[in-house]
Amino acid sequence: MDYIIKGGDVFDGRSFFKADVALKDGKIDAVGKTDGSAGKVIDASGRVVSPGFIDVHTHCDLAVMDLIGAERASAEESAKNNLCYLRQGVTTVVTGNCGLGESDTAKWLGWARKNNFGAKVIHLVPHGSLRTKLFGGKQMLSSGEIEKMAGALDEEIDAGARGFSTGLEYSPGCFASAEEIEALARVCARRGGIYATHMRDETGPGVADALDEAIDIARRTGVSLEISHLKISAPLNGLTAEVLLEKIEDARAEGLDVTADQYAYDYGSTYITLLVAPEFLDGSVLKTKYSKVEYSDALRAALQIKLAHIPPEKIIISSYPLRREYEGKSISAIAGDSLRSPVDVLIELVSSPSPPFCIFRSQNIENVRAIMKKDYILSGSDGWTQIYGEGMPHPRSYGNFPRKIRQFVKDEKLISLSHALRSMTSLPAEKFGLKGMGFIKKGYTADIAVFNPDIFRDSATREKPHSYAEGLECLFVDGKKLPLKPLEALP
DSSP states (O other): OOEEEEEEEEEOSSOEEEEEEEEETTEEEEEEOOOSOOSEEEEOTTOEEEEOEEESSBOHHHHHHHHHHTTOHHHHHHHHTOHHHHTTTEEEEEESGGGOSOOOHHHHHHHHHHTTOSSEEEEOEEHHHHHHHHHTTOSSOOHHHHHHHHHHHHHHHHTTOOEEEEETTSTTGGGOOHHHHHHHHHHHHHHTOEEEEEOSOOBTTTHHHHHHHHHHHHHHHOOEEEETTOOOBSOTTOOOHHHHHHHHHHHHHHTOOEEEEEOSSSOEEEEGGGGSOGGGEETTEEOGGGGSHHHHHHHHHHHHHHHHHSOGGGEEEEEOGGGGGGTTOBHHHHHHHHTOOHHHHHHHHHTSSSOOEEEEOOOOHHHHHHHHTSTTEEEOOOBOOOOTTSSOOOTHHHHHHHHIIIIIIIISOOSOHHHHHHHHTHHHHHHTTOTTOSSOOTTSBOOEEEEOTTTOBOOOOSSSOOOOOBOEEEEEETTEEOOHHHHTTOO
């Protein structure tokens, strides 16, 4: 044996029991009472021994490949170890989500393997990136162009992708017809892949219709559907999560393979240009003409409506290299500091050549709780690889998984520990077809997290986001014990 993890409370992907877990040659060699010799024995008394966590919704590829493109060697080096995820117990990340990120599957997976990224990588082909690579900023595609993109998706699956994702609130995904998405979903269904969608609308007025569209595509194609970061933003019309959950459960009762994922917070983060209607945008930046006085009235009126849905004090700048002094401040605070109106500040930001990332405090915690209780909800952070100390990012990149356990299992007792761990381990492994992963069983890959359930917690907050999770004691990826002890000296 290489290691024996002795006397722990083992969660095997379904339930808990006391056992030893023996590891050999990157695999789980035995589960039960062990008496064989081992190179190293780890005393896991009073500790949870779980399959390593699988984060089904990250943007690690987008973050890392941006750093490589910018030739930021020191930042790239810092990102390689992916510490913000490893310290949470995450051993596998799914990338390429929301239609964003690296469309060259072989390039990204090759980089991750070569540079010892820490966590394993499962990749989805981002529809928006693939579409832009093939057709530039074109809005409507012909049937021949859709067929060409479907062929390109097939090739990316050959290169190792597990399916594809869409970001239908972003450009160019917002221009894609249901027929376009259906053509790609048929490829995935034929290849046994996943279709993960950031739906066309996540706000109170439109999210139910957007969910209907996604389910209809699954119904027509038979594709395995994953609803990304299920939520209701700005629920001003009184719509509750129960309406969405009923739609998903009806689809599942039909026999459709429909699940969803969720992060453990009641606020999200994305580009500030999500507030801007597609007709004003060229890709992810404002069309040049709307920076001119004669066209600005239309933009101003549209943004005023958005601010009625999400008040300016609830929009907080998280990352804006062009104006670092704005980071951590709300639109209303910036407006007050500069003696301007919130809409004037918003126009400045969306007109930027590189618009900022923002935190949007726009969700209802009761909806978060209602979604989390369901047994078909997977855990996904919607975060990305972080450069420690840079910007004011959403804390989920550092704390999503321990937060779910700390707040919703331990503090609120909303869900059981088994329920939480299943959403992080066996459920995503089964959904994404990750054979030999997600369970603690003989012969399975030795991806294992050992943590102290009494102190396993997130320490990252919105005010202090760069703070590693606490309470993880051991982490194995392919049977290799990662050097967590030296990391304890990190800030």
